[in-house]
Amino acid sequence: MKRIDFNRGWEVLHKDEENAFRKQVTLPHDAMLGEKRTKNSLGGIHTGWFEGYDYLYEKYFEVPLEMEDQRVIFEFEGVYHNAEVYLNGKKAAFRPYGYSNFYVSADSYLKYGKTNQMQVIARNKDQPNSRWYSGAGIYRPVWMYVAEKHHILLNGIKVRTLSIEPAIIEIKVDTTTQGSVQIEIPEAGIQTEIPSGEMTAIQIDNAKLWSVDSPYLYTCKAFFEEDTVTETFGIRQLEWDSKQGFKMNGRREILRGACIHHDNGILGACCFPEAVERKIRILKENGYNAIRSAHNPCSKALLDACDRQGMLVVDEFVDVWYIHKTEYDYVDYFMKWWKQDLKDMVDKDYNHPCVIMYSTGNEVSETAQKKGIDLAGQMTKYLHILDSSRPVTCGVNIFFNFLSSIGLGVYSDKKAKKKAVGSEFFNNLAGLLGRDVMKIGASFYGCDVKTHKAFANLDIAGYNYGIKRYRKDLNKYSNRLILGSETFCSDAYDFWEMAKKNNRLIGDFVWAGMDYLGEVGVGAWEYRDYAPDFSHGVGWITAGSGRIDLTGKPLAEAGYTKVAFEQTDKPVIAVVPVNHTGDKHSPSAWKMTNGIESWSFRGYSGKKAIVEVYARAAEIELLINGKRAGRKRLKNKCDTVFHTVYQNGTIEAVAYNSKGQEIARTRLKTAKTDTEIQIVPEENVAKKGKLSFIRLKYTDKEGTLKPLMGGTLKMKVENAELIAFGNACPFNKRGYLTNQTDAYYGEALAVIRANGSGNVRMKVTDGRLSSEYILPLSV
16 A cells, blocks of 8 residues: 655635635645734634634645556545545545544545546634634645555554563454455564454564663564555553552553643644654653643654654543533534544554553543433443553543532533633633642542542543542542543642552643643743733733743753652752842743743842752752852752842752762853854754754853843744744744744744755844854755
């Protein structure tokens, strides 16, 4: 079976708009990212104030006459949303869910030996339809598959591990007709023959297991008549029960997780493999070993990246069941389509060793109702039929369930039709009253009453913001496994200490691992120099809720998590911006600190400074220019705060053990007075047709960041296309599709794509300073 790239040569326009402008695009393409952001946006704060439109994509292509006896199938990995596919004017497919990959059998619609037309309608005018920035259009790749009459079915190869000692895998290959299938596993030196359509066990001697630390992948090549299909897989075994908790390959694996949305920051919803690979790399470098695809099935590119890098995945199905959260969300299609959507998710995930769990939903208050409890059980059973090798969970907001049961639920069909409710009310409440309002609410007795039946219909109970229930419920329900499916960053230490002592507490997924578009301001602590108003009105574009910011820079909160999860031995120093000590910032419960890892605040000597230090130590000593600024003991925590006075020079945090012996230290220094703009590519070479990520920084000549320096940066590139240009600030009127951006705490990010015509030349200026860089083109 041949897989042909079908992503070039498209045109897109606003559907049903007279004299609509046609734009030539290469997929993946996010049509929403280029729209205006205005107060007329019905999606409002949830989607970043982008206006919504319906889109028509069109492509003409040739189909050779010799393909008439072959099968032609198109795969759409993701179209947002209510997608309609037309071939030569005839409707060939409809798929409502914007995150499901789907297939279109094209044989009966094609004109062989002639020019063919494909049209795809992607709707996004029906606002509001999401609680976050969805993007719009054909935002994931499209593929054309060409197969002989007798062939291996798409998703027809299924591989799973039966045991690891000895290593035995089970392979099944489904074909269009019965026959024998030749199997090769080159890495294991295996060549064998199996009957099509039957599960066959194969032993692999001296097998290399797939794990977080050693993600070894095997290749399975299947040959059937004239057809050949290749799949990758890993050998790894999952176990979960009330005694041993969650194990991989016979060892306990505590999930150090991060929730992530599907967008790729300043690239919008476009699913570029390089962007996804980078996202997973950054998360893993910062101590995470698992991600939760909040709140929709993840892309194939993400699964491939996680397989290669050893990142575990909880693939989540959906954000709604049968109660609306926004007026035009997926509810109207859910009951008809949920089985097909789940099947397609499992088919996508089955051979990927990184996928360790399925989640059937997020904060669906239906789990407080008999109908919803039954539905939870139905989905769990159906997933077990499709794939019995992975457990099933659901992210349940325990407090929301209780409120829903007494008529105070944040979500209802009635509320959704009045306005884009989303989770705005409780986000604002938590921002004003603090994160404890959610956690204390979850500890009420009524919360247990309205969740225990739903949890009984899951393999693993998913608790959103329920850490204050962990100990109580572990004692009360002796067979329950608990997953912190959504948590606050500040709870990482408490979770880790509890998890080390109780096998049935299996993991923690912070909201959120990386900042995302939409749900604006929910996690932002911004001052008025970057955000002139705290209303979250037009101009606000991101949530500001990420341990890693929108450009991929790890924040001090990521350092705290790394310390809490014992993924680093070094202290982390986080300084609240000294130019704003004591100033009011926008409120949020999802932000733990706005400290930054910098001691460069020239011009503010003598001003009060708030310094946070995170460390696994008995005591922390703070030194400024070699003199003690304070010393504090740590007990049952890994963070402390020093109130001191800023001075140019060097700040050090020294960690001591219980015997008073130094065990580690971290140092930050003030940047020198000279200033330049540094262009810092994340990779040493550019590759034709591939994305390169370029960091721009105000620094001194030694490369020390100057967070108080800024300006409007203008960028020019040669032999490449500037795909996106922006900063991490949640308030950004300009967006990411121009050649200008303001620096944010001294930094910005450019994403370019080399055209292959030569080395990439970049020039950046702010009108005062300029810098140039030549990035070699890979041969």
